[in-house]
Amino acid sequence: MIRGDERGAAYKDVDFRNTEELAALLWQIAMTVHAKNRIAGGESSFLWYLAEAIQSVSQLAQSATDDPQLQRLYGDAHYAGSLADEAKREHFLGLLSEAFAGTK
Numbered sequence: 001m002i003r004g005d006e007r008g009a010a011y012k013d014v015d016f017r018n019t020e021e022l023a024a025l026l027w028q029i030a031m032t033v034h035a036k037n038r039i040a041g042g043e044s045s046f047l048w049y050l051a052e053a054i055q056s057v058s059q060l061a062q063s064a065t066d067d068p069q070l071q072r073l074y075g076d077a078h079y080a081g082s083l084a085d086e087a088k089r090e091h092f093l094g095l096l097s098e099a100f101a102g103t104k
Contacts, residue, residue, distance in 0.1 A: 019065045026058035056099035063095070 016022045033051035041047045063070060074088055075081025083091060 019061050023058045023061040026054055026061055030055035030058060053096070053100060056096055056102075059099045059102070060092075060095055 014025060016025055030051045033047060033054060037044055037047040037051065065071075073081055073083045073091065081088065
């Protein structure tokens, strides 16, 4: 169901049951941003990069369950992971940069 917020922007209620569905949802959002950019965004270079970043995050979402090393590094509700919070952020941004480089 599409609703509007106080600025009048539309959003959809989204749901996913696992990281595969999350990755698919993010991929769909990235492709929608690309399409809307071509149609109504004036083919903005900034919006192109935004769509590519969302596509990269989609790839990372899939990695969250596919890579046991990531699970050890980041942890979960019962295990803090082997990286400190700041190191997690830096590591994540490094992974995002690698995924982003792969979208070109």
